[in-house]
């Protein structure tokens with residue numbers, strides 16, 4: 731029985747070689763768009779570009795690197811929230827990002843990977859990436875704040891989803907967004 735299952739899986743894998751049974755070849759920056767929500771997205775420094783080029787929703791900027799911008803925007807614009815598709819990147823400021831990994835990546839963070847970034851005119855350096863252990867430049871733990879968001883909003887805080895507020899004003903946030911060093915030649 732076990733052997734049958736194994737052989738069957740092997741046949742499926744060789745049939746699906748083009749779709750890559752080994753997920754390694756499907757991960758990484760610029761992974762091709764895929765209809766398969768189970769294909770992971772592992773962000774690379776080059777995936778973090780000028781946030782002003784992405785879609786602005788209320789205070790934040792959002793994109794999707796797995797060809798699911800429409801689906802991601804539908805969640806962002808829904809009063810009922812929802813679960814963001816794999817490959818979604820959301821940023822409030824150029825220095826921080828949350829990236830949606832595939833289902834099962836981390837149940838505590840609802841499969842979000844948190845990033846502390848150092849953007850510059852020449853590109854983006856990833857200072858720290860992780861789940862429950864990433865802190866921002868004020869030594870605030872991303873997960874500790876974002877976990878307080880109403881569950882239906884998939885860890886997205888905004889001003890109204892129940893998170894502790896950031897210690898900076900809206901106008902400061904706006905200024906930091908506009909000053910994204912990657913947006914200026």
Ligand code: HEC
Pocket residue numbers: 789790820821822826827828844845846864865866867869870871872873875876885886887888889893894895896897900903
């Ligand atoms: C003190 C609590 C706190 C900490 C710590 C914190 N955040 Fe947030 N974050 C917020 C709040 C509140 C907002 C919404 C701000 C707004 O809309 O004006 C926000 C907004 C965001 C957004 C835009 C989407 C959203 O949730 O509204 C992203 C992305 C984000 N934070 C990522 C991070 C990352 C990554 C870290 C760690 C490196 C981090 N945050 C640390 C509270 C926090």
